[in-house]
Amino acid sequence: MSSTIAGKKIVFTGKMETGDRDDLAAQAAGLGANVEKNITKKTDILVHGVQTSHNAKSTKLRKAEEQGIEILDETAYRALIADDV
Secondary structure: OOOOOOOOEEEEEOEOOOOOHHHHHHHHHHOOOEEEOOOOOOOOEEEEOEOOOOOOOOHHHHHHHHHOOEEEEHHHHHHHHOOOO
């Protein structure tokens, strides 16, 4: 069975509300995604958690917006992979 995110390059950033970021990254890798630490032109999806300072955008989030990369919050990401887990 192929997952929705198999073969996608995914970056996680920020503090997640419902789990540890490393656990989500490991789960994504288990579903066939290529989990990366930094945004590149080849990144497919940025999954972001809550921002730590009021109204602040992380560098990764700004870079993803500038490059037109798909940006999902934690809830949208979990919905995306719901049928795969």
